[in-house]
Amino acid sequence: MAKTNPTFCIMKHTISALFPALLLAPLAALHAAAAAQHSQPNIVVIMTDDMGFSDIGCYGGEIHTPNIDKLADGGLKFSQFYNCGKCEPSRAALVTGQQWFSHSPNVAVRKDSPNFGEVLRGAGYRTMMVGKWHCAGVPFERGFDRHFGFMGGGTDSFLGDDSFTLDGKPWPVPKKDFYATTALTDHAVRFLREEHQAHSEQPFFLYLAYNAPHAPILAPASEVANYRGKYLKGWDVIRKDRFMKQQALGLAGPGWNFPERPAVIPAWDTLSDKAKDFEDLRMATYAAMVDCVDQGVGRVLKTLEELGVRDNTLVIFLNDNGASPNDRVRRGKFGTPGTTWNVGVAWAFTSTTPLKFYKRTQHSGGVTTPFIANWPAIIPSRKEFNDQPFQIADILPTLMDLAGTKYPANFGGKEQPPLPGRSFAPVLTGNAVLPARTLYFQLFNNLAVVDNGWRMVTAYGAPWQLYDLTRDRTETHDLAASNPEKLQQMLALQKAFHSRPDVRYRINSGEREPEYAPIYKADGNIGPGAKETPADPELSLLASKARAGGRQLTEAELAALRKKAVKSAGSSGDAPKDKGKKKKKASADGDPTSDK
Numbered sequence: 001m002a003k004t005n006p007t008f009c010i011m012k013h014t015i016s017a018l019f020p021a022l023l024l025a026p027l028a029a030l031h032a033a034a035a036a037q038h039s040q041p042n043i044v045v046i047m048t049d050d051m052g053f054s055d056i057g058c059y060g061g062e063i064h065t066p067n068i069d070k071l072a073d074g075g076l077k078f079s080q081f082y083n084c085g086k087c088e089p090s091r092a093a094l095v096t097g098q099q100w101f102s103h104s105p106n107v108a109v110r111k112d113s114p115n116f117g118e119v120l121r122g123a124g125y126r127t128m129m130v131g132k133w134h135c136a137g138v139p140f141e142r143g144f145d146r147h148f149g150f151m152g153g154g155t156d157s158f159l160g161d162d163s164f165t166l167d168g169k170p171w172p173v174p175k176k177d178f179y180a181t182t183a184l185t186d187h188a189v190r191f192l193r194e195e196h197q198a199h200s201e202q203p204f205f206l207y208l209a210y211n212a213p214h215a216p217i218l219a220p221a222s223e224v225a226n227y228r229g230k231y232l233k234g235w236d237v238i239r240k241d242r243f244m245k246q247q248a249l250g251l252a253g254p255g256w257n258f259p260e261r262p263a264v265i266p267a268w269d270t271l272s273d274k275a276k277d278f279e280d281l282r283m284a285t286y287a288a289m290v291d292c293v294d295q296g297v298g299r300v301l302k303t304l305e306e307l308g309v310r311d312n313t314l315v316i317f318l319n320d321n322g323a324s325p326n327d328r329v330r331r332g333k334f335g336t337p338g339t340t341w342n343v344g345v346a347w348a349f350t351s352t353t354p355l356k357f358y359k360r361t362q363h364s365g366g367v368t369t370p371f372i373a374n375w376p377a378i379i380p381s382r383k384e385f386n387d388q389p390f391q392i393a394d395i396l397p398t399l400m401d402l403a404g405t406k407y408p409a410n411f412g413g414k415e416q417p418p419l420p421g422r423s424f425a426p427v428l429t430g431n432a433v434l435p436a437r438t439l440y441f442q443l444f445n446n447l448a449v450v451d452n453g454w455r456m457v458t459a460y461g462a463p464w465q466l467y468d469l470t471r472d473r474t475e476t477h478d479l480a481a482s483n484p485e486k487l488q489q490m491l492a493l494q495k496a497f498h499s500r501p502d503v504r505y506r507i508n509s510g511e512r513e514p515e516y517a518p519i520y521k522a523d524g525n526i527g528p529g530a531k532e533t534p535a536d537p538e539l540s541l542l543a544s545k546a547r548a549g550g551r552q553l554t555e556a557e558l559a560a561l562r563k564k565a566v567k568s569a570g571s572s573g574d575a576p577k578d579k580g581k582k583k584k585k586a587s588a589d590g591d592p593t594s595d596k
């Protein structure tokens with residue numbers, strides 16, 4: 001098995017020369033020499049869509065993910081790696097290295113800066129993209145030598161859509177025997193083999209963005225059968241099982257508190273047998289979707305081994321945003337092609353274990369992703385989780401470091417601002433501890449600041465919450481009222497951030513706010529008449545606050561909203577009418593207010 005790409009003509013950088021931070025880190029220096037022995041690594045970035053923090057086995061889940069777990073066991077895994085809480089800002093940060101709040105809300109529509117395919121191709125890489133793009137432009141026309149996938153924010157796993165293309169040409173989705181996860185894996189494997197045969201002298205970069213487990217929740221019956229019945233123990237037990245496993249794995253250490261189930265997600269034991277059976281089916285189907293991704297990861301890894309390139313290939317695995325609690329649109333019979341079912345807020349809460357809230361929020365459950373980096377030639381197997389905070393925008397600077405290239409100062413005739421992220425390559429190559437920094441998060445009026453072990457966060461622009469991450473990593477005890485001094489320090493950081501010229505999006509600036517009030521529907525009824533209750537009083541009142549005009553509410557108003565939310569918990573109401581009768585054409589409109 002070859003340990004390096006033996007020759008490459010374009011770049012001659014050695015890795016150690018690129019890491020001045022290594023000089024600061026004795027441990028890192030030990031590995032610098034090893035890194036210097038290797039030329040540019042091959043790079044594979046695998047991303048899932050809407051998967052919760054605790055679903056995969058190595059982060060606490062009971063879902064069978066041996067291949068992803070093997071990546072984690074053989075490499076480095078992070079406990080505080082942040083995405084951006086939603087598809088488009090996360091993908092924009094990954095693909096372009098830019099944060100959306102420094103540009104336009106439609107940051108995914110970026111035509112004026114290079115994507116990571118263009119950057120790495122410029123460094124001598126053969127580049128491949130497979131899966132969900134959801135950004136501006138067409139990958140095959142910009143940055144990627146090979147491309148297979150769809151362009152919009154999601155696709156039906158059984159039916160696909162009319163945006164699928166293969167190397168720039170329309171790819172009609174087969175009428176039979178199509179499953180999106182399998183098709184994406186098939187093409188990733190095919191590209192790896194073809195590119196290795198034709199261009200073995202060049203390093204390669206593969207970006208594999210799975211659609212799963214994004215809604216609609218769909219999986220082959222044979223895969224669902226492996227999980228059917230396993231979730232009858234219910235979300236209360238599954239959550240506790242996951243948390244205990246996280247403790248055993250060393251992921252949930254001191255300071256990781258176990259939040260109680262929101263009162264309006266019913267205790268599992270109170271469900272009817274019919275409801276339990278339905279909820280078992282939907283979580284079994286979701287689990288099967290994740291399982292199929294893992295099987296795909298296994299096939300990609302096996303291919304790398306068969307091609308003799310595994311040792312010098314960096315494989316990164318992550319997810320784009322927290323579990324999705326959306327459950328408003330239900331159409332058709334669950335599990336069949338053309339339907340629109342979600343996994344539901346109760347299972348989303350379980351997927352998020354033990355973090356707070358879900359997709360779209362900037363609370364920990366919305367923005368924390370499993371993050372695994374495996375590079376056999378360089379990264380030794382590390383049992384412990386790395387707890388340093390990083391963001392998706394740090395990935396492109398890291399890949400550029402490893403590829404021995406720099407961000408172009410000009411692109412398309414336009415001067416480019418420096419990337420906001422920071423390379424964590426020294427962490428990968430030498431387990432370095434990088435200097436502390438402040439991290440900022442924003443998706444409209446959902447914001448957070450992380451600084452020196454503290455986390456200040458708001459949803460919908462409601463009063464800030466303050467958490468001491470060293471004692472309360474899971475955001476269970478709000479200290480905003482009891483520690484006003486620290487709150488003021490954090491507010492000063494946030495205000496300075498929002499006055500920076502490169503931060504274009506202001507708080508409450510009138511941009512559309514995604515209203516977001518997760519609900520739990522008590523049974524499998526479809527459409528008008530189905531029962532629903534607010535799933536989470538805290539989020540529900542924050543959503544009510546958003547409807548009130550986006551201003552900061554007074555404590556009295558908040559108390560009234562809280563009272564109203566608790567009172568309405570358990571009451572029933574009409575489900576939203578099905579507005580999705582026409583199949584929405586997939587598009588790359590980059591609208592962060594959509595549910596993709």
Ligand SMILES: [Ca+2]
Nearest residue numbers: 049050087320
């Ligand atoms: Ca997503």
